Amino acid sequence: MAHSASPNRKRWMMFWLLVVITIVINLPIILMVMNSFQTTEQLVNRTSILPHDLTLANYRYLNERTNFWTFLWNSFTVSGVSTITSAAIAALAGYALSRFRGRLITGYSRALFVVQMFPIILALIPLFMLFRSLGLINSPWSVIILYTVVHLPFATWMARAFFDTIPRELEDAALVDGCSRFGAFVRIVLPLSGPGLAAIGIFSFLFSYNEFFVANVFLRDQDAMTLPVGITMFMQQYSTDWGSLMAAATVTVIPTFILFLGIQKWITYGAVSGGVKG
Amino acid sequence: MSVRPLPAGETTTWRASAREWLRSGNSLPFCLLAPSIFLMLAVIAYPMLTGFYYGFTTGSLLKTGKFVGFDNYIRLLQSADFLHALWFSLIFAVFNVIGCYVLGLGLALLMNQDVPFRGFFRVALLLPWIVPSIVSIVSWRWMMADQHALFNQIIGLFGGSPIYFLSDEHWAIAAVIAIKIWRSFPFMMLSLLAALQGIDRSLYEAASLDGASRWNQFRYVTLPQLSNISIVLCLLMTIWTVNDFDTPWLLTQGGPANATENLVLLAYRYTFGRNDVGLGSAVSFITLAILMVLVVILLRRQRER
The missing domain is CATH 1.10.3720.10 (MetI-like)
Incomplete structure (x- = not known):
């Protein structure tokens, strides 16, 4: 083969490419699940994409009200x-x-x-x-x-x-x-x-x-x-x-x-x- | 058959022969199909014919009105709402088909390679397709709802000014199309991957023996082998996109200012919003006519294969 990259290295490069694609494509679903553990105030005022101070308040609300x-x-x-x-x-x-x-x-x-x-x-x-x-x-x-x-x-x-x-x-x-x-x-x-x-x-x-x-x-x-x-x-x-x-x-x-x-x-x-x- | 009064005994022999027909194997296909034929007559054929008739009347949901001939159709052809819905249905279908075909083919080609954990990716990339429409729209809406939403925060990081995705006409159209592509590419990917795996390996071996480059192999082996299934898939996707209610309705309810209203949404608004069954039925009938043309092309294609 003319390619310098070994077939194995190429396989893992495609693997990581697919990992990134899969995460990006499923981002709406991933974010939805993470956001469900944040209160609405936390969601509106937050500074980072990752959730902090997880809470079950939304689920409690769903259940009771x-x-x-x-x-x-x-x-x-x-x-x-x-x-x-x-x-x-x-x-x-x-x-x-x-x-x-x-x-x-x-x-x-x-x-x-x-x-x-x-x-x-x-x-x-x-x-x-x-x-x-x-x-x-x-x-x-x-x-x-x-x-x-x-x-x-x-x-x-x-x-x-x-x-x-x-x-x-x-x-x-x-x-x-x-x-x-x-x-x-x-x-x-x-x-x-x-x-x-x-x-x-x-x-x-x-x-x-x-x-x-x-x-x-x-x-x-x-x-x-x-x-x-x-x-x-x-x-x-x-x-x-x-x-x-x-x-x-x-x-x-x-x-x-x-x-x-x-x-x-x-x-x-x-x-x-x-x-x-x- | 000679005409004579039926004696009492004759009815029983008719019954007997009917019973015999039912017992013999010949009636079995009919009996097996009977429940579904009945349901299709009741739920598809009957409403289709009544709907066709309603299209020529001025009815409301409460009572059927009087016959007005082609009035509804003439009114529609003169109404800006209808022409816009027709145009949006077209744009929506064309861009969605192109978008999800390109994305689906790209991913199918990637997944047709020997990648570790291929099975996992195949499942994970199908999620947008199997998630209920309401769930995906809730999450997309959150990302683009207003100037504080995620997308605008990201745009803000790069110093851009916020985009009102759902209240600007052009952005709303783009958003509906993008989300529809997101929801429908997995079907393309799955079907194209199945087709790719069905291509005879020896074609590639022959091509590489002839010294064909990777690109030429793709151009002269892969694409021609996929052309038939691709046309069928694109026609199917066009039909499904024209029929789509969930994406535009749940995202924008057809707004802003009816910018994202397709034919199905328009029929829904006329019927259930304005209580004008005549006009609503006329719009849905035109939709059916457009789809039937596509279905006939599709059936023809499939018979050729």
């Missing part, structure tokens, strides 16, 4: 239920896409593609009027129904990709033994795709937990709000109370991080099959 736990609970229920519904429905559809061919299947996967690109605002306007006449505004079901559909495209494509990896011979054997086609799916294929379904479920949960727009339209009552909408209330009410806002944001992000670590090895797979495959 706000609806934070209601928001968190609402987020968990909405995300949990929509995860189950979308994973179940997507598993059925994904199996159909994996094992059958025909006009129905082709048409359906086109429709899925369109759903993924659909400007959701267009659906929200008529649905808002429909849901109001049904009394579903401020009900978790309004949001759950929307999330289930919004998750369908990526969940179905992921499910299909998992089912594709399960050999058909297993089902054929079950069919010979007198099992019905659907029976073979439930008894043979589903039990084998546990890890795949779990990954789909975590993805759906993350998306629902993070979602703001739909929840913002349908959940207008403080008792019904999920966390992202609830935090915007903090933003309006205590616009300069940065300490509490940072604490709320930090607690919000904890479940996201935990779930993300659970699926990080699937994430390329999910992004590529969910986003790019048609």
Whole structure:
């Protein structure tokens, strides 16, 4: 090689470059966590970027004076239920896409593609009027129904990709033994795709937990709000109370991080099959 | 089929044959798809058609109004708000796609090298993408909120005068775009890294045997191999950016003076702010039409592959 630097030295130079890039890029998140341990006065009057005199005052405030736990609970229920519904429905559809061919299947996967690109605002306007006449505004079901559909495209494509990896011979054997086609799916294929379904479920949960727009339209009552909408209330009410806002944001992000670590090895797979495959 | 009155027995045979169809394997694909087709009809198709109709009326959220033909669309084409939203959607999409593609490709190339702890960086650099929009915006807002905020303190250290990121029109547009790039580059990086790892090694071996420099290898091997996936990714990102509500809404609520209002925000403001369902639906329908053009191009591209 013409380069004077040894390959090993070059590797470590790239390593340190990536360390710097990673810190700079994640600075907003790092600062948010550090700031949550500072009171708002400390934040406004501080002289250095590093925190000093750490305090839990913001967290105490969050716990005692706000609806934070209601928001968190609402987020968990909405995300949990929509995860189950979308994973179940997507598993059925994904199996159909994996094992059958025909006009129905082709048409359906086109429709899925369109759903993924659909400007959701267009659906929200008529649905808002429909849901109001049904009394579903401020009900978790309004949001759950929307999330289930919004998750369908990526969940179905992921499910299909998992089912594709399960050999058909297993089902054929079950069919010979007198099992019905659907029976073979439930008894043979589903039990084998546990890890795949779990990954789909975590993805759906993350998306629902993070979602703001739909929840913002349908959940207008403080008792019904999920966390992202609830935090915007903090933003309006205590616009300069940065300490509490940072604490709320930090607690919000904890479940996201935990779930993300659970699926990080699937994430390329999910992004590529969910986003790019048609 | 001959026309004759159906005897009582005929209905049961119809039922029996339906039952038989359900039992046989042939109905299975339909049954498997039935729940999702039902949901898509109810939550996407029905609202789309009603929304299309609302676009031709003067309704409010409380009651549907009367039919006015193309009035809403004509009003929109004459309104400065709409033309600005259209323009901002375009700017927002173009700059975001360029920004997150360049950043994503750069990082993907870096991470495609043999770097120690590569797996750790891959996870750590995805954080901006998986953090809830509200969380990242809270933290970005704190950094640029007013003249005492972090960015302005740093600018002050270098002797600059403070910049009002969220109340100056041009800076607000720049801030929305920058934060959107920050939130969306990880997806590009991840997908491009996957594509880079899929490139056949022997192409590089052949190129270096021919004496191609590193740059020429990148120019004549890497880029052409990535071109297809890049076009698909950029189209997808354009669609997602046009559909983005969270970034501009949470950062500036479309302000100052509607400078950062895209089509989705405009539709939201007309519908839920001004209670004008007709105009809001018309804006969202135009958004759908624009996106559909992109979707058709995208589907065509994917069929070619």
